[in-house]
Amino acid sequence: MTQNTAPKPHHHGDLRNSLIRAGIELLEEGGRAALTLRKCAAKVGVSHAAPAHHFNGLADLKQAIANEGFRIFQSYLLDARAKGPQDPHSQLKNICRGYLSFAIENPALFGLIFSYNRLSELQRSLDDKGQFAYDVLRETCAPFVRIGADPVIVETQVWSLVHGYAQLYLSGRFGPVDPDAQNFGPFETVIALLDQLPLANGT
């Protein structure tokens, strides 16, 4: 076809992105230890030497996966906020639902992009990507900041609350993980927690 959009690889077509997607699947299927260059190559159906043409080693692939993870994470937040009513309260609740949805549907990726990793070179790059997600949260929190108050308090409180609940829920600390739970599931719980926060009237 045309080649004006992106440089098309000659044989596979889109091996780099395919390897990233395969890596995410391996991560969710078998945890961090299951993410290897050879397994990614096998999942895509190429030889184990092929990834070397697209990534400068395993660390580089991991970084690409984490970047893609942040992109997906941000799309969860934006999609959730855009779907419902656009008043500030609905936006705030929906963005928190999106946060929790991402964590539940992509638990290993969620763990990867927020993992503490003092040793990793990728931390700084991730900081930039993570900043976009933070910005989405910040602007959604803005209407709830009391006049004259430091907006960081509300932002940090909402983010910590949702993030902590998501992780503790995933770790099974609040009972078995069941995304299909009826009645009072994790989404209702996190909204109930949010309703307890002393937020200013959203304007």
Next chain:
Amino acid sequence: MTQNTAPKPHHHGDLRNSLIRAGIELLEEGGRAALTLRKCAAKVGVSHAAPAHHFNGLADLKQAIANEGFRIFQSYLLDARAKGPQDPHSQLKNICRGYLSFAIENPALFGLIFSYNRLSELQRSLDDKGQFAYDVLRETCAPFVRIGADPVIVETQVWSLVHGYAQLYLSGRFGPVDPDAQNFGPFETVIALLDQLPLANGT
């Protein structure tokens, strides 16, 4: 000396516990991937085959490390609560400081014991150990539950808030990680967040 307290190993003295301690150090020094049976053995100074007499494989050592991690975590909570004034507000604040201290001083261990691991057989065992820590938090939260209200709301809110803040702080999301930060560091921040919660008067 005497042998009436615990069965003393013949040669090393306390190899099992030494391997657990070495494993925790490796974890903090080099991340999850650095935790191997051979490295633990080398760090303790025994042959790489020695651990097989004390652990049934790497997964067994990891489980022992996670159990020890929960024990240390709980001791942080209890020590922090016991040190300061014993009124309910001080207790609640101090237990949250202990929570954050543990996370900052043992970030990899913190990550391990709260890691989502669907695949691990050790999850159930950890659930039991984690329950003790939850109980400490629950009883400290009890005075702040409004009459007639579900105590789970306060417990979950406090726990999620502190846990989420600890993890986001460690991941560098709130700026560089600096335990020696002057003025308004992570401990002051988490207390400020806590002060915003709509808690009943501690009695």
Next chain:
DNA sequence: TGTACATCAGTGAACGCGCGTTCACTGATGTAC
């Protein structure tokens, strides 16, 4: 349009490495008598 050529993504064999695990062994410890 056709041909010759440069590019480069993917191949398959090969390498060294650290890993978990096994095995027969050694030798210190603790115990039975």
Next chain:
DNA sequence: TGTACATCAGTGAACGCGCGTTCACTGATGTAC
């Protein structure tokens, strides 16, 4: 108290495995002319 013995923690060699990485190669693609 002394001796013979059973126990078992730790040793060192060996194994097969999956890993990342390299290398010369192949052959399809895209381009220059």
